[in-house]
Amino acid sequence: MEKTGKNLLVKLREQWRDNPLFSTGIALLVMVIVQTAALSMNTSFDSFGSWAQNWLQNWVSLLRGNAGIGIIALGMTFVIISGGIDLSVGSVYVTVGAFIMVVLNVSGGPLAGLGGIPAILIGLIGAVLLGGLLGEGNGLLISNGRMPPFIATLGSMQILRSVTQYFMKAQRTELPEAYKSIARLEIGGQQLMPIIYWAVLAAAMYIISRKTTFGRYVFAIGSNERTTRLSGVNVRAVKRRVYALTGFLVAIAAIIQTSRIGSMDYASAGSGFEMDAIASVIVGGTSMSGGRGSIIGTVFGTLIVAVMNNLLNLIGVDPYLSAAFKGAIIIGAVLLQRKDKS
Amino acid sequence: MTLEMRGIYKSFGANDVLRDISFSVGPGEICALLGENGAGKSTLMNILGGVLPADRGTVLLDGRETVFRNPAESLSAGIAFIHQELNLVNDLSIYENMFIGRELKTRAGFLDGREMCARCSEVFRRMDVDLDPRAMVRELDASYKQIVEIARALLMEASIIIMDEPTTSLTDPEIDRVFEMMRNLKSQGVAMVFISHKLREVMAVCDRYTVLRDGSMVADGKVSETDVDELAKHMVGHEVRTQSLRKERELGEEVLRAEGLSRERSFEDVSFCVRAGEVLGFTGLLGDGRSELFQSVFGSGGKYQGQLYLEGRPVAVHDTKQAVELGIGYVPRDRKENGIIKDMDILENGSIVTWPRHVRSGLISWKQVREAFRKQAENLRIKMGSEEDLIGSLSGGNQQKVVLAKWLNAGPKVLIFDNPTQGVDVGAKEDIYDTVLELAAGGVAVIVLSSEAQEIIRLCDRAIVMYHGRVQGELPAGEMTEQEIMRLATGA
Numbered sequence: 001m002e003k004t005g006k007n008l009l010v011k012l013r014e015q016w017r018d019n020p021l022f023s024t025g026i027a028l029l030v031m032v033i034v035q036t037a038a039l040s041m042n043t044s045f046d047s048f049g050s051w052a053q054n055w056l057q058n059w060v061s062l063l064r065g066n067a068g069i070g071i072i073a074l075g076m077t078f079v080i081i082s083g084g085i086d087l088s089v090g091s092v093y094v095t096v097g098a099f100i101m102v103v104l105n106v107s108g109g110p111l112a113g114l115g116g117i118p119a120i121l122i123g124l125i126g127a128v129l130l131g132g133l134l135g136e137g138n139g140l141l142i143s144n145g146r147m148p149p150f151i152a153t154l155g156s157m158q159i160l161r162s163v164t165q166y167f168m169k170a171q172r173t174e175l176p177e178a179y180k181s182i183a184r185l186e187i188g189g190q191q192l193m194p195i196i197y198w199a200v201l202a203a204a205m206y207i208i209s210r211k212t213t214f215g216r217y218v219f220a221i222g223s224n225e226r227t228t229r230l231s232g233v234n235v236r237a238v239k240r241r242v243y244a245l246t247g248f249l250v251a252i253a254a255i256i257q258t259s260r261i262g263s264m265d266y267a268s269a270g271s272g273f274e275m276d277a278i279a280s281v282i283v284g285g286t287s288m289s290g291g292r293g294s295i296i297g298t299v300f301g302t303l304i305v306a307v308m309n310n311l312l313n314l315i316g317v318d319p320y321l322s323a324a325f326k327g328a329i330i331i332g333a334v335l336l337q338r339k340d341k342s
Numbered sequence: 343m344t345l346e347m348r349g350i351y352k353s354f355g356a357n358d359v360l361r362d363i364s365f366s367v368g369p370g371e372i373c374a375l376l377g378e379n380g381a382g383k384s385t386l387m388n389i390l391g392g393v394l395p396a397d398r399g400t401v402l403l404d405g406r407e408t409v410f411r412n413p414a415e416s417l418s419a420g421i422a423f424i425h426q427e428l429n430l431v432n433d434l435s436i437y438e439n440m441f442i443g444r445e446l447k448t449r450a451g452f453l454d455g456r457e458m459c460a461r462c463s464e465v466f467r468r469m470d471v472d473l474d475p476r477a478m479v480r481e482l483d484a485s486y487k488q489i490v491e492i493a494r495a496l497l498m499e500a501s502i503i504i505m506d507e508p509t510t511s512l513t514d515p516e517i518d519r520v521f522e523m524m525r526n527l528k529s530q531g532v533a534m535v536f537i538s539h540k541l542r543e544v545m546a547v548c549d550r551y552t553v554l555r556d557g558s559m560v561a562d563g564k565v566s567e568t569d570v571d572e573l574a575k576h577m578v579g580h581e582v583r584t585q586s587l588r589k590e591r592e593l594g595e596e597v598l599r600a601e602g603l604s605r606e607r608s609f610e611d612v613s614f615c616v617r618a619g620e621v622l623g624f625t626g627l628l629g630d631g632r633s634e635l636f637q638s639v640f641g642s643g644g645k646y647q648g649q650l651y652l653e654g655r656p657v658a659v660h661d662t663k664q665a666v667e668l669g670i671g672y673v674p675r676d677r678k679e680n681g682i683i684k685d686m687d688i689l690e691n692g693s694i695v696t697w698p699r700h701v702r703s704g705l706i707s708w709k710q711v712r713e714a715f716r717k718q719a720e721n722l723r724i725k726m727g728s729e730e731d732l733i734g735s736l737s738g739g740n741q742q743k744v745v746l747a748k749w750l751n752a753g754p755k756v757l758i759f760d761n762p763t764q765g766v767d768v769g770a771k772e773d774i775y776d777t778v779l780e781l782a783a784g785g786v787a788v789i790v791l792s793s794e795a796q797e798i799i800r801l802c803d804r805a806i807v808m809y810h811g812r813v814q815g816e817l818p819a820g821e822m823t824e825q826e827i828m829r830l831a832t833g834a
Contacts (some may be wrong), residue, residue: 211705213697220694223685228682229642230674231694231748232666291685 020285020292020337023200024300027333031307038314058310060190063315066101066195066259066306070299072273073280075246076206078215080281081292082242083222084142084149087249091160092134093270096127096254098164101264103127105173120179128251134160135247139240157274168266175262183260194256201249206295218242222290279326280305283333305329343404343420343533344368345390345499350351350399352385359385359557363399367502367550374544374565376537378552378739378767379579383537386554387504391423392416393733395438400476413589422495426507428487430479435463437475440494467671470526476521485516489523489573496527503527504535509543510765513627513793514828521547539767541570542796553577578769587800589783594618596654597787598670598756600639603648608634609811612648616756616787621778623802624791626831631811632791640672641665652755666695671754673745675761675791681821683732689715689729692747718747723773739770746777757781760791775801795824809833 015022039058040051072089079086103123134156141152209215217238220228229235258264259274284301286293308329312322345367360382367373372643377383388394390401390409401408403419410416413423430439437458446461454794471489479487488508495503509517524534524547536548539790544551545565552562553576561576572609599615609631624632637643639650641659650657652668659665665672674680683691693711700710712729719726722743726736733741742762749757759778763771778801782788790799798805799822807814807830815830 030508200557207705211708213701216694216697216706220683220686220690224679224683226680227674227683228694229662230640230672231754232662233694234661234663291683 021294021297021300023112023336024283024285024297024304024333026263026292027336028300028304028307029210031304031311035307035311035314036170038311042314048172054116060192060195062306062310063195063198064191066200066302068257069276069280070198070302071201071249071253071256072246073277073284073298073302074201074295075249076203076274076277076281077284077286077293077295078209078218078242079149080278080286080288081209081290081293082218082239083225084239084242085153085278086135086138086243086246087150087153087274088134088138088157088160089246090270090273091157091164092247092250093257093273094264094266095134095160095164095255096131096251097258097269098168099130100127100255100258101168101173101175104175104179116176116178120176123179124255127255128248131247131249131251132244133247135250136240136244138247139243142243143236143239160269173263175258180259180262183256191260191302194260197252197256201252202295202299205303209295214238214241219291220305223292276305279330283330285333285337304333344402345421345502345533346392346402346405347386348390348400348402350386350401351397352382352389352394353397353766356600360389360396361558363554363557363559365552365559367533367535369501369526369533371550372528372534372536372548374536374538374548374551375554376539376541376544376551376573376577378539378769381554381577382557383554384506387423387506387535387537389423390416390504417498417500420499420501422498422503424488424491424495424503424505426510427763428491430487430490432480433476435476436473436482436490439479439490440465440475440497444498454733461497462493465496469493469496469523471523483516485512485519485700486770488516488520492520492523492527493588496532501531502533502535504537506537507539507765508536509540511540514795515627515832517543518636539765539771541573545570546742555579574768577767586819587779588621588803589779591619591783593620593801593803594785597652598639598789599651599654601649601651603635603646603650604637605634605644605646606637608638608643608812609808612808612811612813614806614813616789618755619782620788620804621782621788621802623798623805624789624808625793625795625798625805625827626808626814627793627814629810630808630831632808633760634811635808636672636760636789636791639665640670640758642672666752666754669753669755671695671749671752671757673749673757673759673762675764677745677765678737684732684734686733687730688724688726688733688736688744691733692718692744693751695748695752702818714751715747718750719744721750722747722777737770739766739773742766742770742774750777750781754786756787756789758789758791760795761789763792763794763797774796795827798822798827799824807831 016026036055039055057276072093076086076089100123103126104119138153141147142149145152183193184191217228217233220233221235221238225235279295280302282288282301283300283304284294284297284299286297305326308325309322312325347363347365348831350360363382363386365375365386375383385394389396390410392413392415401410408419410419431442437455440462441458444783446457446774459475466473469489469492473486479490482490492503508520512520528534536544539543550563550566551568551573553567553573555577584709587796594617596615596617601613603612604610605704612635626632634643639659641661641664650659657668659668659670670732677814689712692715696714697706697711700707713727724740724743724747733744736744762774762778764772778788790798790801802822803819805817805822805827807817807827809831810833814833817826
């Protein structure tokens with residue numbers, strides 16, 4: 001009995017050391033327990049039913065609120081595993097959002113005459129194409145233009161946001177009701193659609209990362225680009241597709257968000273998204289130097305950051321301090337994941 | 343200073359890596375430490391270097407018992423370790439590299455460049471080399487980098503220098519330069535330990551030898567009383583072939599032909615052709631352009647002029663993906679840089695080229711990939727634990743076999759080997775030679791690039807010698823000798 005207990009302990013310690021997913025998972029579990037405790041203290045214990053109702057409600061709104069960042073972080077995971085970085089996600093987000101707002105404007109937009117579903121379809125397809133194209137632009141600069149990803153996306157980040165703000169100075173828009181239901185459609189009295197989109201995309205990205213040549217090439221390039229090229233892989237094409245895929249996912253996040261909120265503040269929308277997405281990826285155990293990481297880790301990472309924000313909210317910490325906690329989580333996570341190499 | 347190690351034992355868990363090893367080296371002596379990868383050479387030297395403690399046994403310096411608890415203690419006792427991968431910073435000058443971590447300062451606390459340069463020059467004078475301490479390390483060729491490492495050891499007043507495969511990345515004349523240096527130091531009473539796989543070099547420069555196999559000492563003695571065949575036999579435990587491996591074969595159709603290939607500053611007007619079942623060798627000295635030439639043929643070397651024909655049809659190769667689709671394969675030099683992907687497992691490293699062929703409805707069928715890899719792994723006698731282990735868990739020779747496996751599964755028409763046995767032990771070398779010859783026998787056109795004349799002579803049906811990017815001469819099997827190859831390679 002004692003022996004099996006000891007073995008289990010040794011195994012757990014090995015897992016903790018060698019498997020980044022295990023340690024992030026444990027960290028998430030601990031945070032969820034603390035969050036549940038904090039939530040329980042805020043609610044009165046009338047009945048278990050009302051407590052559970054409360055708990056569930058809190059989780060639904062937490063997941064829904066973070067679906068956008070969660071989806072962007074999926075793309076960012078591929079970018080970082082490939083050895084790159086994408087600072088332009090927040091700007092692509094606001095640009096695609098602005099595009100949707102203009103195209104779908106019920107009162108006087110270019111598609112106002114079409115009305116209803118065809119206009120929405122055109123708007124949606126246009127939005128994901130635009131997102132993909134902007135990403136492809138980044139990819140072109142990085143792969144064919146041989147620019148460091150940091151510089152290329154720093155440039156496109158500035159350009160996109162500034163141009164969008166210039167054109168969208170005093171725009172008031174009204175979105176069609178059918179469009180809003182993309183995110184607001186209720187299932188069992190709850191707006192679950194954003195969570196479902198996130199879950200489906202995460203599952204798809206997980207499969208891509210493990211079972212497709214593209215996904216495995218991304219890992220190979222991040223670990224050793226030369227060897228990958230010398231193995232007959234068109235490295236440039238793969239890199240372009242990584243950034244295009246990220247642009248595509250950012251566009252989906254922008255669709256969900258505009259549909260959910262119904263408006264967009266061009267001055268601040270999407271600002272800081274790049275840092276939030278990078279934080280989720282890093283907390284999830286993906287290596288900043290490329291080659292190592294996972295989609296599941298990123299989902300965990302997004303949740304850890306989200307649960308922490310929720311927790312700070314529940315225990316009434318001043319919002320000005322929340323960024324400090326986020327910073328501490330990032331540093332703490334990387335310290336935990338650091339492998340002992342003495 | 344005389345070093346003696348007596349009855350050294352070391353084990354990692356249940357695995358005995360060293361059993362009762364004794365080893366010694368005295369002033370003015372060069373002693374070879376021989377053995378295949380995994381024989382225990384590195385462990386023994388790590389004990390001497392203070393990196394690992396011994397389980398049992400004693401280390402004596404000038405007859406006094408000594409224990410090194412860390413590398414610094416070993417260094418201050420006068421033992422310097424020069425690793426296989428050079429530890430120099432390319433973007434610093436020679437003197438900065440030599441004094442790194444021990445910089446001399448002026449009284450005001452600034453770096454004293456003049457004094458450091460003076461001390462470097464003094465060491466260079468003693469070594470009889472002409473180097474400017476202020477030159478950047480980046481500008482030096484590999485042999486001078488090695489010499490700077492040795493100079494650094496002397497600067498620290500090391501009286502015992504351990505060199506781990508110092509000649510791996512050097513060309514023949516560079517090797518001669520390093521050897522001359524070693525003989526010079528020997529005459530000044532420095533003791534040296536020379537770790538190498540290259541037995542000819544051991545014969546050329548060493549006085550005594552010790553051979554380890556599987557953690558035991560299997561032989562030691564004077565170099566003058568042995569020969570290459572005997573040493574090789576000790577290392578692998580059975581007879582080793584040194585004669586030509588070539589067999590007369592019926593050659594097939596012409597597979598690859600190049601006409602007037604040129605790329606600025608790399609190679610000029612190179613023409614050759616290779617037939618199915620033929621092993622064509624390319625050799626020369628550093629800067630001969632053969633590596634650049636075949637990188638271009640494989641589509642990874644940038645634009646070139648001239649025309650390539652594959653099975654008689656003109657082709658232009660723009661990138662590596664296209665090269666693979668055309669049926670050209672390339673086993674690169676510098677395995678660590680170009681051959682392996684360190685964050686991926688053995689299976690993925692051994693199959694990346696053929697992934698697209700195993701895609702079923704968009705997804706890779708790992709089951710198929712695994713089956714195909716297993717066949718090659720068995721063929722190549724790859725020694726591994728699980729296919730899911732990282733590639734880094736394998737020895738150098740087995741890593742190289744994994745790199746080979748990914749190309750064998752691709753089934754190329756032409757397979758180019760660039761320095762295929764670099765940093766590979768004797769046993770694995772023979773396995774790789776067998777694979778090359780099997781491929782040729784199976785109708786593949788094989789091109790072997792090598793700086794080792796012996797390798798070319800043993801393997802190839804025909805050899806092309808290059809000099810400064812041009813074809814200097816072509817030798818049929820009967821006329822290949824080390825002297826003739828060297829004559830052409832030096833431009834004579």
